[in-house]
Amino acid sequence: MQNVGRIETLIAKMTLAEKLGQLTMTAASHAVTGPAVAGDSLDAIKAGTIGNVLNLIGAGHVHELQRLAVQRSRLGIPVLFALDITHGYRTLFPVSLAAAALFDPLVWERTMRETAREAAADGIAMTFAPMLDVARDPRWGRIVEGPGEDPWVGARMAEAMTRGLQSVELAAADALAAVAKHYGAYAAVTAGREYASVDISERTVLEVHLPPFAAAVAAGVSAIMPAFVDLAGIPMTANAKLLGGWLRERLGFGGVVVSDYNAIAELIEHGVAADLAEAAALALGAGVDIDMMSGAYRRGLPIALERGLVRVQQIDEAVRRVLTLKERLGLFDDPFRRGTRPESASAIRERRELARAVAARAIVMLSNERDTLPLASGLNRIAVIGPLADASAEMRGPWWAAAAPEGHVTVLEGLRAALTGAQILHAEGVAIEGDDASAIPGAVELCSTADAIVLCVGEAATMSGEAASRAHLDLPGRQRELCEAVLERAARRRVPVVAVLFSGRPLAVPWLIERAGAVLAAWFLGSEAGNAIADVLTGHTSPSGRTPVTWPRAVGQIPIFYAQRPSGRPSDPANRYSSGYRDESSAPLFAFGHGLTYGRFRYANPRVAPQSVTLRDTIEVSVDLTNEGARVAEETVFLFAHDKLASLARPCLELKGVAKISLGPGESGSVSLRLAAADLRFLGADLEPRFEPGEVELLVGPCAERERLVGCVVRLAP
Numbered sequence: 120m121q122n123v124g125r126i127e128t129l130i131a132k133m134t135l136a137e138k139l140g141q142l143t144m145t146a147a148s149h150a151v152t153g154p155a156v157a158g159d160s161l162d163a164i165k166a167g168t169i170g171n172v173l174n175l176i177g178a179g180h181v182h183e184l185q186r187l188a189v190q191r192s193r194l195g196i197p198v199l200f201a202l203d204i205t206h207g208y209r210t211l212f213p214v215s216l217a218a219a220a221l222f223d224p225l226v227w228e229r230t231m232r233e234t235a236r237e238a239a240a241d242g243i244a245m246t247f248a249p250m251l252d253v254a255r256d257p258r259w260g261r262i263v264e265g266p267g268e269d270p271w272v273g274a275r276m277a278e279a280m281t282r283g284l285q286s287v288e289l290a291a292a293d294a295l296a297a298v299a300k301h302y303g304a305y306a307a308v309t310a311g312r313e314y315a316s317v318d319i320s321e322r323t324v325l326e327v328h329l330p331p332f333a334a335a336v337a338a339g340v341s342a343i344m345p346a347f348v349d350l351a352g353i354p355m356t357a358n359a360k361l362l363g364g365w366l367r368e369r370l371g372f373g374g375v376v377v378s379d380y381n382a383i384a385e386l387i388e389h390g391v392a393a394d395l396a397e398a399a400a401l402a403l404g405a406g407v408d409i410d411m412m413s414g415a416y417r418r419g420l421p422i423a424l425e426r427g428l429v430r431v432q433q434i435d436e437a438v439r440r441v442l443t444l445k446e447r448l449g450l451f452d453d454p455f456r457r458g459t460r461p462e463s464a465s466a467i468r469e470r471r472e473l474a475r476a477v478a479a480r481a482i483v484m485l486s487n488e489r490d491t492l493p494l495a496s497g498l499n500r501i502a503v504i505g506p507l508a509d510a511s512a513e514m515r516g517p518w519w520a521a522a523a524p525e526g527h528v529t530v531l532e533g534l535r536a537a538l539t540g541a542q543i544l545h546a547e548g549v550a551i552e553g554d555d556a557s558a559i560p561g562a563v564e565l566c567s568t569a570d571a572i573v574l575c576v577g578e579a580a581t582m583s584g585e586a587a588s589r590a591h592l593d594l595p596g597r598q599r600e601l602c603e604a605v606l607e608r609a610a611r612r613r614v615p616v617v618a619v620l621f622s623g624r625p626l627a628v629p630w631l632i633e634r635a636g637a638v639l640a641a642w643f644l645g646s647e648a649g650n651a652i653a654d655v656l657t658g659h660t661s662p663s664g665r666t667p668v669t670w671p672r673a674v675g676q677i678p679i680f681y682a683q684r685p686s687g688r689p690s691d692p693a694n695r696y697s698s699g700y701r702d703e704s705s706a707p708l709f710a711f712g713h714g715l716t717y718g719r720f721r722y723a724n725p726r727v728a729p730q731s732v733t734l735r736d737t738i739e740v741s742v743d744l745t746n747e748g749a750r751v752a753e754e755t756v757f758l759f760a761h762d763k764l765a766s767l768a769r770p771c772l773e774l775k776g777v778a779k780i781s782l783g784p785g786e787s788g789s790v791s792l793r794l795a796a797a798d799l800r801f802l803g804a805d806l807e808p809r810f811e812p813g814e815v816e817l818l819v820g821p822c823a824e825r826e827r828l829v830g831c832v833v834r835l836a837p
């Protein structure tokens with residue numbers, strides 16, 4: 120219950136130090152005797168000078184600190200406990216990029232609901248998720264944490280994940296406050312280099328990077344975290360135009376803005392603040408309420424006040440927003456409501472089952488020559504080779520919250536459980552990274568008696584995520600050598616090879632796609648990874664994941680994404696003076712939306728109704744599909760728009776909707792997608808939305824490859 124009187128009474132009683140405590144978030148570390156707060160003492164909690172704590176795990180520890188705050192501090196204000204819980208807490212679901220491959224808002228909401236339940240049962244009240252950075256550069260390691268390359272997908276994920284985490288009632292014992300991050304255009308860092316400067320057009324910021332944040336705000340997200348980076352010279356932590364202007368004024372966001380880790384102090388490194396006081400004043404002035412880990416507010420704001428750089432009212436406003444969030448979370452009414460009731464065994468078991476089903480649907484079958492998959496039944500010996508074949512901890516992906524390294528099903532374990540009649544052989548061959556190739560011959564030897572080979576290769580979990588940009592997008596270490604040796608032996612014996620590729624980003628591996636019978640993008644699928652992969656390999660589940668990000672053939676093609684503008688000389692391999700490269704095709708390795716199934720879908724009869732619309736109308740686009748394959752499968756149908764003639768050049772394709780249909784062999788059905796005519800507006804030369812009369816192509820199909828889409832035209836009338 121919101122109690123405005125309580126908050127105002129508290130603010131009136133608070134000393135400056137207590138106010139700044141509410142604007143401070145500090146990391147916990149586990150001291151030998153129990154939880155401690157880094158660089159500080161538990162006395163600070165009692166003194167009310169730390170109001171928010173991150174990284175404390177375990178309901179017992181959380182409650183211990185909470186007791187200090189509510190029972191021993193002068194005003195008894197509860198502490199807000201936060202953690203990065205991005206794709207599960209102990210039970211891990213697929214990492215966000217893999218979840219995006221489902222193109223399914225209901226699943227995004229459900230997995231986040233389960234995640235919130237599990238974390239809240241351990242005393243946590245806030246998570247630094249969803250991560251909503253639209254990323255078009257796979258060198259950037261944090262691409263794994265977000266929705267992929269498309270703003271429409273980002274916006275749908277923002278809504279669904281916010282709903283799932285926060286539930287209908289933020290005060291519920293199983294709800295978490297969500298933090299949409301990293302506000303701005305973090306993913307556009309120069310050359311994909313982590314933390315580098317961002318310098319892109321205002322149009323791209325508004326059209327590509329901000330829509331997911333607008334959607335999160337509309338869905339009621341509790342907090343926003345600005346990115347570490349600067350945008351054209353203005354660090355996001357001090358960006359008054361985008362924080363105060365766009366977020367607070369234009370979108371009406373009234374929640375909390377929490378800085379990223381040490382980001383306020385880093386304003387000094389950015390070269391825009393001379394000292395902590397200036398840094399604190401810039402951040403507060405831009406609208407940042409909570410200082411995570413830089414101590415700039417506690418140490419710098421008193422000096423900034425003396426210098427006249429900030430006003431007490433600004434501090435009070437920030438405190439008011441933080442206390443309001445604590446109140447909405449129900450912390451004043453019962454600070455121990457989260458973490459009091461342990462979860463039942465059946466709830467935990469059902470969550471694991473959900474994790475398995477979701478992980479299987481996140482797998483993207485990149486290639487499947489001559490129906491290599493599913494594996495033939497009755498195989499006697501299967502060789503499971505590679506450094507990721509039996510790597511439980513890696514299945515977690517980056518940001519594993521409270522999940523222990525062990526207990527996440529590996530491919531080896533999954534296949535052994537699924538194929539009890541077969542002999543499953545295993546060799547690592549090489550490590551994920553490093554130079555030792557001495558075990559390759561042994562691994563190849565093992566393959567010489569196998570009827571099928573499953574190669575499990577790719578990145579380690581920590582090779583994507585924060586501070587994990589890569590300049591090379593091939594397999595790390597000596598893995599390519601391992602693959603080539605195995606592929607060569609298999610080719611001689613005509614034994615099928617399936618590559619299961621683990622990664623937090625698309626990898627530029629055309630050689631592997633050309634030579635392996637089938638390749639699965641397994642991303643990082645979480646606790647049930649191995650079972651889910653076995654479900655797809657054996658044909659128990661028909662793969663249905665679609666890549667939410669374009670796969671490049673070569674690093675030189677990056678940034679690469681489907682929503683390109685045509686240019687004055689559109690790419691044409693037959694014409695040298697058209698947009699492209701001398702030494703590489705401009706086509707991607709795999710287009711956005713690509714992903715094979717065990718079915719084969721034919722699209723026919725696209726139609727639109729009505730054929731002419733005005734701004735307030737709704738458009739319905741329908742198409743008929745037939746599964747001409749031999750197995751039941753789920754098809755993902757994408758709806759793209761293309762405004763061929765407008766007042767400025769528009770992308771050749773823009774995603775506007777997604778639908779799913781499951782059809783048996785020989786079965787036909789149709790899907791209909793609804794689209795508000797207003798969604799066909801775009802930002803004019805003045806960057807304001809325009810509904811321009813004229814024709815817009817509406818195209819449906821299996822991915823963002825123009826030749827595979829079927830379409831119709833809608834007329835926009837004034």
Ligand code: BGC
Nearest residue numbers: 173203247300301379380585
């Ligand atoms: C990351 C954030 C994260 C925060 C707290 C930072 O380094 O950029 O995404 O939420 O740490 O762990």
